[in-house]
Amino acid sequence: xxxxxxxxxxxxxxxxxxxxxxxxxxxxxxxxxxxxxxxxxxxxxxxxxxxxxxxxxxxxxxxxxxxxxxxxxxxxxxxxxxxxxxxxxxxxxxxxxxxxxxxxxxx
Amino acid sequence: xxxxxxxxxxxxxxxxxxxxxxxxxxxxxxxxxxxxxxxxxxxxxxxxxxxxxxxxxxxxxxxxxxxxxxxxxxxxxxxxxxxxxxxxxxxxxxxxxxxxxxxxxxxxxxxxxxxxxx
Numbered sequence: 210x211x212x213x214x215x216x217x218x219x220x221x222x223x224x225x226x227x228x229x230x231x232x233x234x235x236x237x238x239x240x241x242x243x244x245x246x247x248x249x250x251x252x253x254x255x256x257x258x259x260x261x262x263x264x265x266x267x268x269x270x271x272x273x274x275x276x277x278x279x280x281x282x283x284x285x286x287x288x289x290x291x292x293x294x295x296x297x298x299x300x301x302x303x304x305x306x307x308x309x310x311x312x313x314x315x316x
Numbered sequence: 317x318x319x320x321x322x323x324x325x326x327x328x329x330x331x332x333x334x335x336x337x338x339x340x341x342x343x344x345x346x347x348x349x350x351x352x353x354x355x356x357x358x359x360x361x362x363x364x365x366x367x368x369x370x371x372x373x374x375x376x377x378x379x380x381x382x383x384x385x386x387x388x389x390x391x392x393x394x395x396x397x398x399x400x401x402x403x404x405x406x407x408x409x410x411x412x413x414x415x416x417x418x419x420x421x422x423x424x425x426x427x428x429x430x431x432x433x434x
Binding site: 241245247262301303305307 | 421
């Protein structure tokens with residue numbers, strides 16, 4: 210199975226901050242990497258697919274980059290509604306493993 | 317839209333079957349995955365079913381305990397988990413893939429809480 214790791218596991222940030230979350234795969238997954246946002250008590254929401262493609266309706270302050278084993282999710286200017294947990298997921302092969310998540314707290 | 321069945325409470329060793337009714341698209345066009353999330357924990361992919369053919373692909377660690385099926389006449393997918401243990405307590409989501417690179421998970425059900433307790 211492909212193992213996904215994320216760093217940091219949590220971070221504190223202020224509104225307006227630039228936030229970067231890193232995801233690493235245990236082997237190359239080309240660009241088959243997705244990012245999801247989850248708020249408490251809600252189902253996850255797709256933000257980015259294919260490493261860097263913005264899902265329809267997602268604000269442009271979210272961006273993704275990377276290929277192979279190393280990927281990044283960036284929020285250019287953190288907004289109050291962005292405080293949530295973020296998960297990466299590889300869709301290169303099954304099982305479709307998720308990272309452990311990064312919780313973004315309010316500073 | 318994906319609408320799931322309601323919360324369940326089961327005893328250890330029992331089985332649970334969660335349903336997921338799809339609407340707003342042609343059911344047989346897209347595959348459906350099941351994802352679970354234990355309380356306070358991360359997301360775990362459980363498996364996938366082709367709504368068209370019924371072919372399945374399960375997480376190896378669940379193989380033998382999970383069965384995914386679908387009923388095309390009612391546009392409903394099902395996930396059955398047997399021999400339940402306390403660590404199967406989780407919210408279970410059905411998810412429809414999107415016709416994009418890598419088939420990401422675009423439409424999620426509201427989740428079904430399954431509690432396993434004696």
